[in-house]
Amino acid sequence: MVEQSKTDAAVTEPLYVKGNVVTTIFHNATNLFSVLRLEVKDSNVEWEDREIVVTGYLPQLSPEERYHLEGTVSEHPKYGRQFQVTTFKKELPATKAGVASYLSSDMFKGVGKKTAEKIVDVLGNDAISRILQDATVLDQVPKLTAKLKKTLAQTLQENEGLELVMIKLNEMGFGPQLAMRIFQTYQQKNARSD
Incomplete structure (x- = not known):
């Protein structure tokens, strides 16, 4: 079992794994506890395999996207070595092809490959962050x-909202399970008021 002492944590960066979801092994829609297999693209965790089992309180993660997960490594008595997530964020694509592929994914209904490419041609490789900062750029x-x-x-x-909320709640000392519950409660109240 790999442990990180509090003194080490102040000196070194947190343990992280970056990659894409290969498969979701388990996802509880009520409390969002998830077990998934992640293809490792980058990490500061010593891991022999190209895939890693990840556990934690997460929304349904898309195989089409790359994620940056921070947490700890643990040894489960029955299932072996796992990476327990404390925080996560989606990594936004940075290349023209990556941004166009992201915008034409199933997440964006009505946006095909040609439309996505046109958006990137006009707004550039940072189209996603530009739209998040000011949606009126789409008028161009x-x-x-x-x-x-x-x-x-x-x-x-x-x-973007879910990730920002999870990161902020984690910074405030809320664990991932409680942070996810807070987010779900807020989301349900918002849905009722619409």
Whole structure:
């Protein structure tokens, strides 16, 4: 079992794993406890395999996206070595092809490959962060309907919102399970008030 003392934590960076979800082994829709297998793209954890079993309180993660997960390594008596997530964030694509692929994924209804490429051509490789900062930049993209602009901006904000809330609650000392419960409660109250 790999442990990190409090003195080490102040000196070294937290343990992290970056990668894509290969498969979701278990996901509890009620409390969001998840067990998944992640293909490791980068990590500061010594791991022999190219895949790692990850556990934690997470929303349903998409195999199409890359995630940066921080946490600890533990040894489960029955299932072996695992990475327990304390915080996570989605890594936004940085290349033209990556951004276009992301925007044309199933998350964005009505956005095809050509539309996504047009958005990136007009707004650049940082199109996602530009839209998150100010959705009116989508007005620069010719032939985008008002409905599609709204869908794009809203979907990006919803996904970004969960990550920001989880990170902030974690910084405030809330564990991942409690942070997820707080987020779910807030989301349900918001849905009822719409």
